[in-house]
Amino acid sequence: MEFFKEISTDYGNIQYGTAGKPSVSGLENDFPSYPKTPEVWKLYIEKWLSKEWIGNSKDLVVLNQVHGDSIHQVSTDSLREEAKSNFIWEGDGLYTDLPNQLLVVRTADCVPVYLFSTKRPFVAIIHSGWKGTNLGITERMMERAIEIGYAQDELYMEIGPYIQGSDYEVGIDVAKFFSGFGEEVCCSKGNEKFLLDVGLAIEKRVKERFPRLGGIQNSHTNVYKSPLYFSHRAKEEGRNLNFILWES
Numbered sequence: 001m002e003f004f005k006e007i008s009t010d011y012g013n014i015q016y017g018t019a020g021k022p023s024v025s026g027l028e029n030d031f032p033s034y035p036k037t038p039e040v041w042k043l044y045i046e047k048w049l050s051k052e053w054i055g056n057s058k059d060l061v062v063l064n065q066v067h068g069d070s071i072h073q074v075s076t077d078s079l080r081e082e083a084k085s086n087f088i089w090e091g092d093g094l095y096t097d098l099p100n101q102l103l104v105v106r107t108a109d110c111v112p113v114y115l116f117s118t119k120r121p122f123v124a125i126i127h128s129g130w131k132g133t134n135l136g137i138t139e140r141m142m143e144r145a146i147e148i149g150y151a152q153d154e155l156y157m158e159i160g161p162y163i164q165g166s167d168y169e170v171g172i173d174v175a176k177f178f179s180g181f182g183e184e185v186c187c188s189k190g191n192e193k194f195l196l197d198v199g200l201a202i203e204k205r206v207k208e209r210f211p212r213l214g215g216i217q218n219s220h221t222n223v224y225k226s227p228l229y230f231s232h233r234a235k236e237e238g239r240n241l242n243f244i245l246w247e248s
Contacts, residue, residue: 001017001018001019001023001052002017002018002019002020002021002022002023002161002228002229002240003017003018003020003160003161003219003221004016004017004018005017005158007116007118009116009117009118009119009246010119011119011120011121011246011248012099012121012246012247012248013246013247014116014123014244014245014246015243015244015245015246015247016114016116016123016125016158016242016243016244016245017160017242017243018107018112018160018161018229018240018241018242018243019048019052019240019241019242019243020161020223020226020228020229020230020240021227021228021229021230021238022228023048023052023241024048024238024241026051027044027047027048027051030047031044031047033237034237034238034239038062038063038064038065038088039088041062041106041239042060042062042088045060045062045104045241046060048241049102058100058101058102058245059079059100059101059102060102060104061074061079061089061094061096061101061102061103061104062088062104062105063088063089063090063091063092063094063104063105063127064088064089064090064091065091065092065105065106065127066090066091066092067092067110067127067129067131067132068091068092068131068132068135068137069092069093069132069135069136069137069140070090070091070092070093071091071092071093071094071095071124071126071137071140071141071144072089072091072093072094072095073095073096074094074095074096074098074101074103075096075098076098079098079101092105092126092127092128092132092137093105093124093125093126093127093137093140093141094124094125095115095122095123095124095125095141095144095145096122096123096124097120097121097122098121099121099245099246099247099248100245100246100247100248101123101245102243102244102245103123103124103125103243103244103245104125104241104242104243105125105126105127105242106127106239106240106241106242107127107160107161107162107223107239107240107242108223108230108231108232108236108238108239108240109129109162109163109168109223109224109231109232109233110127110128110129110132110162110198111126111127111128111129111133111159111160111162111198111199111202112125112126112127112128112159112160112161112162112240112242113125113126113128113138113141113157113158113159113160113202114157114158114159114160114242114244115138115141115142115145115155115156115157115158115244116155116156116244116246117145117150117154117155117156118154118155118156118214119154120150120154121246122145122150122155123244123245123246124141124145124244125242125243125244126138126141127242128198128202129198130170130174130177130178130196130198130201133198133201133202133205134177134178136205138157138202138205138206139205139206139209139210142155142157142206142209142210142213152210152211152212152213152214153212153213153214154214155210155213155214156213156214156215156216156217157206157213157215157216157217158216158217158218158219159199159202159203159216159217159218159219160219160221160242161219161221161222161223161226161229161240162198162199162221162222162223163198163222163223163224163231163233164197164199164220164222164224164225165185165186165187165195165196165197165198165200166195166222167195167222167224167225167233168195168196168197168198168224168233169189169193169194169195169196170193170194170195170196171192171193171194172192172194174194174196175188175194175196178196178201179194181200181201181204181205184197184200185197185200185201185204186201199218199220200218203216203218223240
């Protein structure tokens with residue numbers, strides 16, 4: 001696995017990470033081209049899951065991602081409904097307090113955000129591009145966790161591999177939403193071009209809104225420059241598979 005962490009808690013082990021190019025190598029035998037629809041992406045990820053976790057039983061939950069701020073709870077009822085109709089949720093965030101649910105979002109420059117409680121069952125994953133970040137999808141997930149009873153100081157957030165600000169150029173139409181966070185986040189290059197670090201923008205927004213959070217970490221791994229990950233700006237069609245789960 002290109003990026004992987006395992007955290008031991010009182011309620012079980014939390015595993016989260018990002019699978020990049022080496023992890024999905026070999027899938028081209030079943031998928032000569034990268035999927036174009038959410039349904040085929042699910043099949044693709046199921047194949048990766050069977051290859052990565054041989055002999056371990058995990059239930060997969062994926063999204064039809066839309067660069068918005070919709071989040072979904074993975075519960076016993078919702079899983080029953082999903083199985084009945086075989087639908088795929090539309091949105092960009094998933095959370096659950098159920099064990100052995102592999103929550104997955106796809107990225108190729110955008111920011112994967114992992115969130116979990118260190119004290120009670122709760123894991124979440126978010127896909128946050130500049131649109132989702134501007135809409136506050138990560139803060140919305142934090143608010144949801146607090147609404148259902150989790151305290152700020154038990155929540156831990158980590159930002160996974162994404163395109164760093166040094167390589168993510170945007171126009172003034174995007175930069176205007178982030179200029180208030182300082183040059184560390186959004187730096188002018190002149191000619192109405194800017195360098196934007198979406199991961200740092202998420203960090204700043206979350207720290208400002210939730211000052212008592214248990215912890216925030218950012219690996220600062222640049223998918224654009226690393227040969228291990230897919231990058232849309234590098235004109236690659238593949239996607240990095242970002243996941244989180246807790247095993248009881």
